[in-house]
Amino acid sequence: MTTIKSTHINTSSRGVNIVNARVIVTCPGRNFVTLKIETADGLTGVGDATLNGRELAVAAYLTEHVVPMLIGRDATRIEDIWQFLYKGAYWRRGPVTMTAIAAVDTALWDIKGKIAGLPVYQLLGGRSREGVTVYGHANAPDVESVLSEIASYVDLGYRAVRVQTGIPGLESTYGVGGDKMFYEPADAALPTENIWSTEHYLTHVPKMFAEVRAEFGPTLRLLHDVHHRLTPLEAARLGRSLEPYALTWMEDPVPAELQEGFRLIRQHTTTPIAVGEVFNSIWDCQELITSQLIDYIRTTVVHAGGITHLRRIFDLAALYHVRSGSHGATDLSPVCMAAALHVDIAIPNFGLQEYMRHTPETDEVFPHGYWFEGGYLHPSEEPGLGVDIDEEKAARYPYRPASLPVNRLQDGTMHSW
Structure with a gap:
């Protein structure tokens, strides 16, 4: 009879706990929102959180609601964190929520690739x-x-x-x-x-x-x-x-x-x-x-x-x-x-x-x-996504309000743009 021994691996000891996450808003010609996540061992990952014309709504969602919940979590548990942010919000879906979740998820895949030493597609x-x-x-x-x-x-x-x-x-x-x-x-x-x-x-x-x-x-x-x-x-x-x-x-x-x-x-x-x-x-x-x-x-x-x-x-x-x-x-x-x-x-x-x-x-x-x-x-x-944000250069381009146009018919009726 073969006995299979279950061994719990404490990934936290490997320094993959999230210790910092910050939201960076910049406008080098147009507005972008970026989430940057950092682990205890110094690895970083980036995710795009841009929602055209509603950028600050996602930035606030991340800063006020998501980032505080990320600190201390194991960055390698991508699926679990995705489900936590999706099911845990109760008010599911919608462009603001899903764009915020996307930023976290993408940053975690970036980190996962760097841990593995492989580009994400591998x-x-x-x-x-x-x-x-x-x-x-x-x-x-x-x-x-x-x-x-x-x-x-x-x-x-x-x-x-x-x-x-x-x-x-x-x-x-x-x-x-x-x-x-x-x-x-x-x-x-x-x-x-x-x-x-x-x-x-x-x-x-x-x-x-x-x-x-x-x-x-x-x-x-x-x-x-x-x-x-x-x-x-x-x-x-x-x-x-x-x-x-x-x-x-x-x-x-x-x-x-x-x-x-x-x-x-x-x-x-x-x-x-x-x-x-x-x-x-x-x-x-x-x-x-x-x-x-x-x-x-x-x-x-x-x-x-x-x-x-x-x-x-x-x-x-x-x-x-x-x-x-x-x-x-x-x-x-x-x-x-x-x-x-x-x-x-x-x-x-x-x-x-x-x-x-x-x-x-x-x-x-x-x-x-x-x-x-x-x-x-x-x-x-490169390992991970192969992209980063230069925060010093990003700081040179502050947020600038910008809205998408709207359409009206020739008689003045609102219409899909």
Whole structure:
């Protein structure tokens, strides 16, 4: 008879207890919130806690409610701490809570990688691909100038491009800004008000993509963000009109609160659908995934509870032929981008990764080891996430109030932006 002896390992003696956690708010061109956790043996981990337009709400949630509960805990118990913060809050989910949990979770994965001496993706099962295919943002006030923008991305080696242009008859629209490379929609302390016309939009977009396909041929992957602004039937009409141009996806065609609407879209068009950047839990997308009403799920590390919870979402999606397409705009810091790449490189059902380049000031505040080459992003090979925050440089850029715009119809009615 073989006797198995149970041995309790006191990981606290290894110095992995959390002794400090601090929230750092900085604005090197736009606002970012970062959580930095430190263990007794001096290891540190960072997590992104940025919620665009509501940054200070997450900073307060972390500082007042989460950080005091972290001190003294074993940093290696990632799952247990995730469940403690999720189930222990009672008021579960929501963008503020889940962004705060994500910051803790991501920082703990960073520490875990450093303890193991491995990049985080190795702890997630290792590489499933050599590089992460990313898409860039080509935006311009008109079709003629957007063709030039697309060409510049193709010249850089991009294999996929999101296309947004101004709409004739409207002064402004989502996705088109003054700075083509560093587009940031949060443009004022209080929300600016844009005017919207669905009729103008539905007339313009198919004509735009007809010219894009004529210029670039059938193989360049093209994407478009509707940004929640249509009804299901309007979205179905748009999707059908775009079928000849073979988009990789039509993003956020309708607000996702009424998920039955996606079934109606599915019945009328074969244009692939992507959704989920505003989702913060697996419960937000469970029906969309299991009923195969979408093709790409765009949840992110920072808004969906960190690496731990995002991996659950992607694993569920893999069972239903749904691929990842994570949000990656400039409102996610290099900390989140680094974490996303470790997930992207490991999961079997990767689709695309959005990639908007950060300003030089942001890159200085957040030194990182990931890099772009030939249309791919590559995660750092350093232990952990391979990213950090330079707190001295961060202190040079104090918080600046910035709000996302809002939309009104031409008659003044509030509408989804």
